[in-house]
Amino acid sequence: MSEQTVIEAVRATLQSEMRRDDSVIVLGEDVGSRGGVFLATDGLIDEFGENRVIDMPLAESSICGVALGAAVNGLRPIAEIQFADFVWPAINQLVGEASKVRYGTNGMKTAPMTVRIPYGGGVRGGLYHSQSIEVLFSHTPGLSVVAPATPYDAKGLLATAIRTDDPVVVLEHKRTYRLVKGEVPDEDYTIPIGKAEVKRPGKDMTIVTYGLMLHYGLQAAEMAAANGIDVEILDLRTLRPLDADAIAESASRTGKVLIVQEDTPAVSISSEVAAIIGERCFFDLDGPITRLGPPELPPMPFSPIQESAFMPSPEKILAAITKLSEI
């Protein structure tokens, strides 16, 4: 057991999975001697060599297309997209191709590939280093999408993704990389895809969230507790498939739900969570299903005051908690 940041947990997991299985390779832009722009692959090329840590030409479609082909031919590639904002040229190979390999060959071919994508804002990233891109992947049958927000979950879910025989998109929030620390066991463990986790139990209302907003939600819950409001925090952890049972169980128990996300709300994860609750918990609710997200603008302004105005914050979440508690 040791205390690690999220990025340290990611790097240690890549290293241990590459030691565990020779078929695991890493490929992406600047993943070699540079160690990745966030240092997620720092030192891997020294231990595993340039055959297994491949600095790719600056072309996202081929990063994912090559990973897909290598996966079909017996390797377990981990592709790194440098920033989520750059993933669009690769959508064809991920959403169009990788997701349908097993289905489109009636199970004869599989694509055991992992795509790590740093995403999210609050880092002065402007319009093209701040985007949340989870919805497109989460909408796609055949893909699994995980969004670990703690070092413990980052290790367990990344290990699962690498060992899974189907494509898994791993969304790592950039702001959590060095901001969030936590205890990580030294021993090997995995976390199943599709399982949410209650990160803070409570009885008055449920906040359903993921990514950086988990931490803002936890801060807001502590502030609310001082006001006598006992908030439960459910961390989705997996965005496809959503853990509908865990969402419905918590919502039914507390009777009030606030869904918090950094992505723009229209046609998003929060829309789907609200639909699940509406379908499964209608008679258990004591108030309207409530959502908190940024305004419907291209994410997100570079200028610091506007960026702060765009991002949800613990204070904004506390205000939404207070309002919902008064209903």
Place this chain on the structure above:
Amino acid sequence: MSATANKPSNPTEQLSGARLLELYQTMVLSRYLDERVWLLNRQGKAAIAASAQGHEATQVACIEATDSSKDHYLIYYRQFAAMMALGTTPEEMLRGFLAKEDEPMSAARQFPLHGAHPRVDLFNFSNVIATQLPQAAGVALADKLKGSDAVTLVFFGDGASSQGDTHEAMNFAGVHKLPIIFFCENNRYAISVPIEKQMGVEGVASRAIGYGFPGVQVDGTDVIAVHEATKAAVERARVGDGPTLIEASVERLLAHTTDDDHTRYRSAEDIAQMANRDPIKILSELLKRRDLLTDNADTEIHDDAKKRVNVATDIVDAEPYPSVDTMFDHVVDSVGGNF
């Protein structure tokens, strides 16, 4: 009839006369089956077909230069004759076009010729043009890292040469000297868009210099020339000398697909001149010049092919469609994947 399935020959050997005759038989069978599929489309039984008529010599000859026990084939939708050359039976082909229960490549989830081959490492995941090229580079990369001497052949048309994925794949393959052959079947039309509106150069092969490997042009109606060119590229890849781009010039004798009408965009002269470039006619004449085929034997080959296609059509036409419950299979392995 389709004798290429279990070919015992060493691919480095020259094509024997007997083998040329067998390739001819495969081409004729492919042609009749191809024609039958169009008929089934007009009868409302086959929803869609893309024809390989005019491409047969290229497809059969390049497959002949490979080793189907270990090599990889990433095909595209027009490779009817390549499928036949790899031993796919007429029944298996028709199950794809008629979307029947025992369709071997995708259980009839996909268009014909899409999915994976049940016996050879051949696959074609999607209808999206050129996506197979980066995937093929990945397949070849895996072989290189594993120390395998297998070769990857990836096929595409002139239309696909415009896609960014084509550039990305060739660039990456050049960097890593991958054991891969980029095989372009240039029929001069991307559906309706002619070659002069697709590129500012004469053909695709000249681009290879920009990626650091050879590019060769070959007459795609010439079985011997295509075989020679592919064999050289396979040997080059097999020993670790890297990729080759082969561009075979062919004619698309029919419209793009059963949903297309090429008289809307091709002149009568353009269509008429293609008859001289029909690869079956060309190979038939060559075989007869070399005393490998008589008129009577030729007639017999055509009659046998027709009978074979008739038998296969009767069998597959009577087969059932897949049941609805099978459509839920094989989305993902371990988790539901569904909301």
